Amino acid sequence: MKNQSKQQTGKKGEQIATEYLKKQGYKILERNYYTNRGELDIIAKQKKEIIFIEVKTRKNNKYGLPREAVTKNKQQHMYKTARLYLYKTHQQNAQTRFDVIEIYITKNKTILNHIKQII
Amino acid sequence: MLSIVQTISLIGLSGKLIEVQTDINGGLPSFEIVGLPDTTVKESKERIKSAIKNSNIDLKSKKILINLAPANTKKEGSNYDLPIAIGILIATEIIKNPKIENTIFIGELALNGKINKVKGILPMCIEAKRLGIKTIYVPKENEKEATITDQIEIIPVQTLKELIYHLNKIKQIPKSEPSKQKTAQKPQTNNPDFSEVKGQENVKRALEISAAGSHNCILTGSPGAGKTMLARRLPTILPDLTFNEALEITKIHSIAGILETETGLITTRPFRTPHHSISSASMIGGGKIPKPGEITLAHYGVLYLDELTEFKKQTLESLREPLEYRQVTISRVSASLTYPCNFMLIASMNPCPCGYYKSNIKKCTCTQKAIKKYREKISGPLLDRIDIQVEVKPVKYQKLQSTQKIESSQEIKKRVNKARKIQQNRYKNETIICNNELTPKLIQKYCKLDKQGKELLKKAFTKLGLTARGYTRILKVARTIADLEEKQNIEAKHIAEAIQYRIY
Missing domain, CATH: 1.10.8 (Helicase, Ruva Protein; domain 3)
Incomplete structure (x- = not known):
């Protein structure tokens, strides 16, 4: 734990989130979708809906709740990246949704909280 | 999916049907309102989202586009909340196959889904009737005002949820009974009375004539002579309102948003007493889209200007045309509107700065120059428009002590009403209603x-x-x-x- 860097915490959180989504019946389309507009952690699909997901992982609440870290600015980046993704994959008229998954990792357990439809 | 819902907008006193077109598509979530909405209309999206959510409806975030047609007229006010919300609910098929031909929706939404009252309901209903609308959904708080219009179905709505059930034919909202109030009968109140004023018979007579023929009147006199006391009692002898007059006053007060929820029709003539610091824009009306001013609010009533000389000269001079034409046209960049202003001007002033010019109780201490300057504030053209000019002399001690019975307001009012009736009968084939016109x-x-x-x-x-x-x-x-x-x-x-x- 002590030597685990911030990046590793994030990676771990994303892994947990992906497994959770698969269990819920979501199909994972992309992970860590990078563009010059920003980044999307997970792009998933459920029925006909495309879901863009931001994963926030924290080990403690010293710097506020994970979901609070998804600011207006971050939402803007997600929105723009999603627009680019839809454009590139030719599905501009698809039904879409933006979600946040927050994960707390403590020594003995992990808590996952899925917040749907943030925009 | 696309849906079309109708509502009405007011420009001055005339209405125009507005189509609220809602188009909902997939794609990234967004909410746009086009068709020249002002800030209040733009902000409505936040109210609508919350109101729908708090009515226990799961609204998927979608690409929502609202168009308010005709797109070239400016839309302002919060009365578009309800039609937009209904448009969205129809487009998302939460409300299925509603019967909304010849129907309009008016109302503001609260975040909890309650429907709040809006201003200008009465003129909207009257105009909607003229434009061939059959059914109007109005906020419950505006019910009394709306039901003054007859031959039209008024459905009072309290919450958004209730309306959704009604339109989905799950639970009907009972429609309002048309208001029985067809005459403007004023209830007796404990207003000040003319019987409290001792002496001053000549001034009472002048005010009686003013009230009977709606003539303008100015009272001059030294401080404490009773000018204000007399003028304040004028409303008690004003003639009763006819139904048409009451309707017009209510329309104007409805637009100005000063109508109370409990009152349907206004039954007393307005008595407006603006303070002398008033600007000319608030006197005759103004604003980006002109709103009615004091003179319009005093329509068919009294505009009482106490301490006339203290008013700004520009404000007083702006009264000249309205006094003559009984209507005022206010032109601004975005709109040019005409409001009626058939009011009676009652003014009071001192004869000089110290107030005792030509008085027999105290010596006037003003110089001739000061008196001249004081009087110059009231221009000749304005004075020329005031038919009745009376001096209010201080009351003598004997009069104050006398226990002689004084005529009450009710007796004077009887005569005034009779004189007004004669005028109404005489002018029934003309477009005017009283002698001043x-x-x-x-x-x-x-x-x-x-x-x-x-x-x-x-x-x-x-x-x-x-x-x-x-x-x-x-x-x-x-x-x-x-x-x-x-x-x-x-x-x-x-x-x-x-x-x-x-x-x-």
Whole structure:
């Protein structure tokens, strides 16, 4: 734990989130979708809906709740990246949704909280 | 999916049907309103989202586009909340196959889904009826006001949820009963009464004539003589409102948003008393999209200007045209609107800065120059428009102590009402309702003088240096005095009394 860097915490959180989504019946389309507009952690699909997901992982609440870290600015980046993704994959008229998954990792357990439809 | 819902917008007093077109598509979530909405309409999206969510409806975030057609007229106010929300609910098929032909929706949404009252419901309903609408959904709080309009179905709505159930035919909302109030009968109240004023018979007489013929009146006198006391009691002798007058007043007050929820129709004549610091824009009306000013709010009532000389000169001069034409056209970049302003101007002032000019109780300490400067604030043209000018003299001690019975407001009002009835009957085929509105042509027709009267008027015209307007104004006042005495023709004594009311 002590030597685990911030990046590793994030990676771990994303892994947990992906497994959770698969269990819920979501199909994972992309992970860590990078563009010059920003980044999307997970792009998933459920029925006909495309879901863009931001994963926030924290080990403690010293710097506020994970979901609070998804600011207006971050939402803007997600929105723009999603627009680019839809454009590139030719599905501009698809039904879409933006979600946040927050994960707390403590020594003995992990808590996952899925917040749907943030925009 | 696309949906179309109708609502109405008001421009001044005239209405225009507005189509709320809603298009909902997949794609990234967004919410746009187009069609020249102002800030209130733009902000409505936040209210609508919350209201729908808090009515236990799961609204998927979608690409929502609202168009308010015709797109070239400016939309303002919160009354678009309800039609937009209904449009969205129909487009998302939460409301299925509603019957909304010839139907309009009016209302503001609260975040909890409650429907709040809006201003201007009465004129909207009247205009909607004219435009062929059959059913109107209004906020429950505006029900009383809306039901004044007859032959139209009014459905009062309290919450968004209730309306959704109604439109989905799950649970019907009962429609309102049309208001039974067809006459403007004013309830008796404990207002101040003319019987409290001792002496001052000449001023009471002048105010009685003013009230009977809706003539403008100015009271001058030293401080404490009772000018304000007398003027404040004027509302108690104003003639009863006719239904049409009451309707028009209610319409105006509805637009201005000063109508209370409990009152349907306004039953008392307005009595507006603006403070002398008033600007000319709030006096005659103004704003980006012009709103009615004090003179319009005093329509069919009284505009009382206490301490006339303290008002800004510009404000007073702006009254000149409205006093003559009884309507005011306010032009701004975004709109040019005409509002009615058929009011009675009652003013009071001191004769000089110290207030005791020509008084027999105290010596005036003002210089001639100061008096001149003081009087100059009231221009000739404005004074010329005031038919009745009376001096209020201080009351003598004996009068104050006397226990003689004084005429009450009710008795005076009876005479005023009678005189007004005579006028209404006489002018029933004309477009006017009282003597003050007589045009030169109608004066010739209705103000017939006898020989003595003609001669008296001729003398007065040359000796007093009357203007043409002064001449017609004297005839109008004489007509009212004759009406108070229930005389068919104007006699010399009526003319004589009318002449003595022009002291300036």
